[in-house]
Amino acid sequence: xxxxxxxxxxxxxxxxxxxxxxxxxxxxxxxxxxxxxxxxxxxxxxxxxxxxxxxxxxxxxxxxxxxxxxxxxxxxxxxxxxxxxxxxxxxxxxxxxxxxxxxxxxxxxxxxxxxxxxxxxxxxxxxxxxxxxxxxxxxxxxxxxxxxxxxxxxxxxxxxxxxxxxxxxxxxxxxxxxxxxxxxxxxxxxxxxxxxxxxxxxxxxxxxxxxxxxxxxxxxxxxxx
Amino acid sequence: xxxxxxxxxxxxxxxxxxxxxxxxxxxxxxxxxxxxxxxxxxxxxxxxxxxxxxxxxxxxxxxxxxxxxxxxxxxxxxxxxxxxxxxxxxxxxxxxxxxxxxxxxxxxxxxxxxxxxxxxxxxxxxxxxxxxxxxxxxxxxxxxxxxxxxxxxxxxxxxxxxxxxxxxxxxxxxxxxxxxxxxxxxxxxxxxxxxxxxxxxxxxxxxxxxxxxxxxxxxxxxxxx
DNA sequence: CTATTATTGTGATTTGAATCACATTTGTTA
DNA sequence: TAACAAATGTGATTCAAATCACAATAATAG
Numbered sequence: 001x002x003x004x005x006x007x008x009x010x011x012x013x014x015x016x017x018x019x020x021x022x023x024x025x026x027x028x029x030x031x032x033x034x035x036x037x038x039x040x041x042x043x044x045x046x047x048x049x050x051x052x053x054x055x056x057x058x059x060x061x062x063x064x065x066x067x068x069x070x071x072x073x074x075x076x077x078x079x080x081x082x083x084x085x086x087x088x089x090x091x092x093x094x095x096x097x098x099x100x101x102x103x104x105x106x107x108x109x110x111x112x113x114x115x116x117x118x119x120x121x122x123x124x125x126x127x128x129x130x131x132x133x134x135x136x137x138x139x140x141x142x143x144x145x146x147x148x149x150x151x152x153x154x155x156x157x158x159x160x161x162x163x164x165x166x167x168x169x170x171x172x173x174x175x176x177x178x179x180x181x182x183x184x185x186x187x188x189x190x191x192x193x194x195x196x197x198x199x200x201x202x203x204x205x206x207x208x209x210x211x212x213x214x215x216x217x218x219x220x221x222x223x224x225x
Numbered sequence: 226x227x228x229x230x231x232x233x234x235x236x237x238x239x240x241x242x243x244x245x246x247x248x249x250x251x252x253x254x255x256x257x258x259x260x261x262x263x264x265x266x267x268x269x270x271x272x273x274x275x276x277x278x279x280x281x282x283x284x285x286x287x288x289x290x291x292x293x294x295x296x297x298x299x300x301x302x303x304x305x306x307x308x309x310x311x312x313x314x315x316x317x318x319x320x321x322x323x324x325x326x327x328x329x330x331x332x333x334x335x336x337x338x339x340x341x342x343x344x345x346x347x348x349x350x351x352x353x354x355x356x357x358x359x360x361x362x363x364x365x366x367x368x369x370x371x372x373x374x375x376x377x378x379x380x381x382x383x384x385x386x387x388x389x390x391x392x393x394x395x396x397x398x399x400x401x402x403x404x405x406x407x408x409x410x411x412x413x414x415x416x417x418x419x420x421x422x423x424x425x426x427x428x429x430x431x432x433x434x435x436x437x438x439x440x441x442x443x444x445x446x447x448x449x450x
Numbered sequence: 451c452t453a454t455t456a457t458t459g460t461g462a463t464t465t466g467a468a469t470c471a472c473a474t475t476t477g478t479t480a
Numbered sequence: 481t482a483a484c485a486a487a488t489g490t491g492a493t494t495c496a497a498a499t500c501a502c503a504a505t506a507a508t509a510g
Contacts, residue, residue, distance in 0.1 A: 065367045066376075066448075072363060084363075088356030093363060116349060120342040127341070127352055131313030134359045138297060138309075138318060141366045142290045145409045148466070151291075175487065184370045186468055191489055207476080223291075373496070400457065411498055416459055432506080 005030060010055045010078045014125035022115060022122075029108035035098040037173065042082050042096040048089075050106040052081040057102030058164065060174065062181070063094045071182040073140065074099070074174075076164050083130055086112075099173045144184050151225030152183040153193050154218050157203065161212055169211040230255060235280045235303045239350035247340060247347075254333035260323040262398065267307050267321040273314075275331040277306040282327030283389065285399065287406070288319045296407040298365060299324065299399075301389050308355055311337075324398045369409050376450030377408040378418050379443045382428065386437055394436040 005015065005027040018026065032055065035041055042052060044064055054077045061072045061081070072094060075081065085092050086109060116123040143155055156179065161168050172179075176194070177187045185193075197203045202218055204211040212218060230240065230252040243251065257280065260266055267277060269289055279302045286297045286306075297319060300306065310317045311334060341348040368380055381404065386393050397404075401419070402412045410418075422428045427443055429436040437443060 063363060063367050065371045067371050070367045070371065072366070084356040084359040086356075087353050088360045093360050113349075116352070117345040120345065120348065123345065123348050123352065124338075124341060127348070127355070128312050130352070130355050130359065131309040131311070134309040134355065134362065135313045135318050137359065137362055137366070138288060141297070141362070141369070142288050142295045144366070144370055146290045146292050146295065177487080187488080188469080188490080189467060191487095192467095195489070402457080412458085413460080413499080414497060416457095417497095420459070 008055070012053065012078055012080065012125075012129075014080075014122050014129065017121035017125055018115065018119060022119060025111060026107065026115065029111035031106045033104050033106065035102040035104060037098055037100050039098045039102075040095060041098060041102070041104055042085075042092050042094070044092050044095040046092055048082060048085045048092050049109060051083065051086050051109055051112045052096070053105040053107060054079045054081050055103040055105055057104075058099045058173070059096050059102060060099050060178065060182075061094050061096050069181050070184075071174075071178055073137075074160070074164050074182070077102075080126075080129060083126070083133075147222075148225060149183070149185045149189050149193050150221050151223075152185065153179075153190065153197070154222040154225060156183055157210070157212060158218060158222055160210075161215075168215070169209065172208045172210055233280070237278065237303055237305065237350075237354075239305075239347050239354065242346035242350055243340065243344060247344060250336060251332065251340065254336035256331045258329050258331065260327040260329060262323055262325050264323045264327075265320060266323060266327070266329055267310075267317050267319070269317050269320040271317055273307060273310045273317050274334060276308065276311050276334055276337045277321070278330040278332060279304045279306050280328040280330055282329075283324045283398070284321050284327060285324050285403065285407075286319050286321050294406050295409075296399075296403055298362075299385070299389050299407070302327075305351075305354060308351070308358075372447075373450060374408070374410045374414050374418050375446050376448075377410065378404075378415065378422070379447040379450060381408055382435070382437060383443060383447055385435075386440075393440070394434065397433045397435055 005011070006020065006023045008015070015023070015026065035057070041059060042048070054075065056077045058074060058076050059081065060074050063070045063072055075096075081096050081104075082092060082094075085094070116126065144152065147155065160170055160172075164170075174182075175187075176190045179185075180187045180190045183190070194203070194205065198205050200214075200217070202212075202214045202221075204213055230236070231245065231248045233240070240248070240251065260282070266284060267273070279300065281302050283299060283301050284306065285299050288295045288297055300321075306321050306329075307317060307319075310319070341351065369377065372380065385395055385397075389395075399407075400412075401415045404410075405412045405415045408415070419428070419430065423430050425439075425442070427437075427439045427446075429438055
């Protein structure tokens with residue numbers, strides 16, 4: 001089950017900057033684990049003892065809010081998970097759960113920190129990844145609070161098609177309740193709007209599979225809704 | 226007007242890690258500028274050509290949203306501004322404006338990047354600052370979307386007292402419209418709730434000066450509102 | 451110091467979406 | 481595959497907050 005980092009076909013841009021020797025060091029302090037749908041990978045409130053790298057699969061990042069769970073975002077591999085926690089605070093500020101089969105590498109935090117200090121190209125890449133994540137978060141935040149449900153759902157569908165699944169037809173592995181918690185709407189409203197979209201021929205729903213039929217219209221709704 | 230970084234009394238934790246030689250290098254590539262209330266320090270959509278360090282004063286970070294301006298947060302010195310932009314994308318994703326007298330250092334980006342690569346303690350501190358910022362953003366995001374107006378305003382007042390002004394009595398230099406854009410509420414609702422708080426003796430309002438009178442109550446509202 | 455503009459206060463009305471309540475469908479497991 | 485649990489669909493009702501419409505105060509410039 002062990003995958004040598006040197007031969008990893010899912011290397012992060014940062015890991016690509018490591019020397020052979022450093023990659024060996026990483027390999028020796030890295031554990032690859034598989035997760036099934038629904039499994040918890042990082043749990044909010046627990047101590048963060050590893051850097052987590054999502055090698056394969058999709059996960060959701062969620063926070064226990066004051067009234068309900070907030071799904072912050074859906075992340076696809078490859079991506080580091082919980083970097084802000086690892087370095088910003090010892091305790092995990094959010095949970096991460098698999099929304100399908102996943103493969104995750106747990107990297108020893110001391111090793112990771114060592115690599116950061118010895119290899120500045122590596123740390124620069126990590127810095128860049130962090131920055132990009134934060135910018136994305138800013139935009140998500142603004143959209144979530146300003147648009148109304150139709151617009152937010154359109155945004156979500158576009159994001160799924162363009163960034164998460166990279167295809168116009170994808171298998172939603174999350175419930176409508178999750179979607180509601182992602183776009184800040186109630187489960188019922190999500191259901192209503194999604195069926196409305198289907199009636200208008202904008203999307204097609206076959207149980208959990210959603211296909212985008214009228215991308216133009218979806219863009220419109222995202223912009224004006 | 227030039228302040229030598231070596232003798233700067235407002236050095237960032239990161240800059241504290243620099244050697245004398247490196248600090249000299251920083252000094253030579255750093256320009257200190259004063260801003261007045263309302264002045265624009267960083268403008269969304271323009272190219273980011275400098276790392277910006279807020280040496281003294283308060284600023285607001287705001288984004289042009291689809292329907293209105295979103296005030297993302299209020300930041301007090303000392304703090305780097307726009308780091309995510311500098312490294313995540315060349316174009317500024319948000320604007321920064323002074324909400325009072327400010328002193329800001331513009332640091333040449335090439336110099337800054339050089340320091341990142343040559344001094345790993347420095348880059349580690351920057352990394353940590355980024356991580357903390359992102360975690361804070363997560364929490365802000367969740368609160369903003371889940372609590373209702375009373376709770377959000379209570380949160381804001383507590384944040385101002387504890388983190389921004391560090392006193393129970395502070396001079397709000399922003400309009401109620403700004404407050405609305407910060408907590409995601411209309412200007413009218415902000416006015417209503419603020420006067421309601423004042424009537425209930427929770428706060429005291431004297432033109433722009435707010436004094437927190439019943440901290441316990443404010444905490445309650447933040448928790449249950 | 452007056453004129454003009456920006457900001458704040460407050461009632462009446464409207465509205466988008468939450469909540470409630472239940473039916474229906476889909477999925478799971480014993 | 482029957483039986484139960486989880487997820488979804490849909491109408492009726494409620495509600496928090498936005499919007500509208502002005503009045504009343506600051507604040508600022510000429």
